[in-house]
Amino acid sequence: MNDQDSQRRVVIIGGGFAGLFAARVLRRAPVQVTLIDRRPHHLFQPLLYQCSTGILSEGKIAVPLRDLLRKQKNADFVLAEVTGIDTEGRRVLATRPLGDQLEFGYDYLIVAAGVQQSYFGHDEFAQWAPGMKTIEHALVVRRRVFGAFELADTAVDPAERSRWLTFALVGAGPTGVELAGQIREVATKTLRDEYRHIKPEDARVLLFDGGDAPLAPFGPELSAKAARTLSKLGVEQHMHSIVTDINATGLSVRAQDGKVTRHEAGTVLWTAGVAAPPLAAAIAAATGAKQDRAGRIVVGDDCTIPDHPEI
Template identity: 55%
Template sequence: MTQAGHRHRVVVVGAGFGGLFAIKALRRAPVDITLINGTAYHLFQPLLYQMATGILSEGEIAPPIREVLKRQKNVDVRLGWVTDVDVEKKVVSVSGPGIEYTVGYDTLIVAAGASQSYFGNDEFADHAPGMKSVDDALELRARIFGAFEVADLHTDPETIQRWLTFVIVGAGPTGTELAGQIAELAHRTLPGQYKHIDPRQARIILVDAIGAVLNTFGDHLSAGAQRQLEKLGVEVKLNTKVVGVDSTGIEVEDPDGRHRIESITKVWAAGVAAPPLARKLAEAAGAKTDRAGRVFVEKDTSLPGHPEVFVLGDMMNLAGQDGKPLPGVAQVAIQSGRHAADQIKRRLSGKEAGQPFKYFDKGSLATISRFSAVASIGKIRLSGFPAWLVWVAVHLFYLVGFKNRVTAVLHWAVSFIGRGRSERVATQQQAFARRAIRAYGDPFERERVAAVTAHRRENGAVPPRTPEVAREPLSVRE
């Protein structure tokens, strides 16, 4: 007990792997948990690329948080983005849809994930969306399938080729998997469905500033993955740095100089950074951050000087046994979430706490195409169909919910055994809504201001608005 009549209050920020597994590990602990998340769903981020390429639906990889935790009675789920943390008063400030509120805590777990990094070129985002959210994947789905539709309307060969050129920046697992799936679309799924274009003429270009595909998998698997991509028709351009992105193309620099690639559809899969909350948390506690914005934490993942605050997963900078910072992968988040929960339970039971977090590397997986993947598990290196079977088993195991596992298997059968894609619906709103909302502003704030202004006008506090200054909501077509 921390206060008379109150149980220990644990606030968890983020419903990703770290936050969710910490909460589940506390299901029988004598604590009251408040989960704060910016969306109402838990996102299985490793499968976002399959959502973007029409294999899986959003519901299969993003189950509702309340449904996932419905049997855990010590959890209160709240929607909102944590904007600030007062580590002295032990209070977090939250911005929800049209409402601001605060939540007090005795222990705080911060696992807000990571955001896309454009390495200081945030203007690239309008023309090359990342792959970090459901909104990102829906936008990319609309852009990818829409590109084939628009190309079919044109007669100019250069215009057609511009629409049929897909550039993916970043040759890590996300970029590699996405490139392979777009190649499968162009060469296996879509041929024969268009009267005026041949989808097989599409160019899929994978660009990276480093010199290897899947460089963390080792030379053998990396080289094999590149060969498989090239066999699928993907153009792999390594040691190639992106220096400019606009609506109709991308500028790159390689050892031969500067070049332009004409392309309407670009995807950014290179680089991640901690969210702004990490910097605010570090400043509040006097902690340090690295170049990616991750917070340097103690060995038990707690915030320096504040053992009641745990920073997990992609937000923490903690050296592993090899002395290098732990990678921003799902297993680090899952294991650090469980470790933080164990520390809380030990403290509440009066046991010694502060044990260092020890990460057990269960390996890395990435798919290249149907029935082909690479796997690095300890000293074991697998490629091709055996690695693909391991990939299927691991991803099914970590998918939340029995129904999601069943429907994922069915949709994989449609896509990998057959030639269809179960989720090809794409709308204009999905393609353009992000830019429209950014121009329009926060709709909840606009509604609040409009309501306040109307109330004041009714009471004679402000003059009536004239047609000249009235502004209609921005159309998604603008």
């Protein structure tokens, strides 16, 4: 940007890593920055798994966006959910928490809305297998994980006790690997001496993934190291496994040979797959941009939308 950009308006959608860093980069630029997010805090997502297992409180990984931007004189934060854009009028359309409509004019628009959990077309799994993308998700997971040990402790039937002491995670990416290992550490260390009727260290943690190894996108060396570490912790790895059904008592999984196996588990957690939020479709419709299979907007080498260098 140059001197001609004085008083130009920059709207940033999303207060995650990309949105927040974009706002900070512009702190000395001659522009007015408006950052819009539907939540009032910036979330450090890589530590969600520690929040979900009680190692960290939610306040340790979520910081108010207003607090982060308080010293930046050219930046303002607005709590609202963006619903679409008007490219001709260069306006961002948003909704306040109580439903009122807002509009924000822009000269430059930075879209950093992030992604949401994807169940690969099986949204019905969500009620039985919560994801791990928000503070709310982490708190649900925390209640389910620690609640499972409590239910196991009072279970009279051995089969029921075994089911509550079985945790199944779908997806062997970073979140799944970290959470699987953390649950085993909670069981073998944190809770080891807390119960009278069960041995928490007997808890089974099953990790399922359709690929051939955990953390496969990170390369064979790191993937192999992750697999060894998980084995050492006692995590049971089921690769080449596709989940076909989830309900209140467990999940069914199809192996590479086509055989479907039922696994009884009191807690099923979904740590696989991401997709673009609905906003991406609205922006694509407004700009004529293409979307990939996950709904993400296809951009140029400089991250702008074709024919819309201002976005």
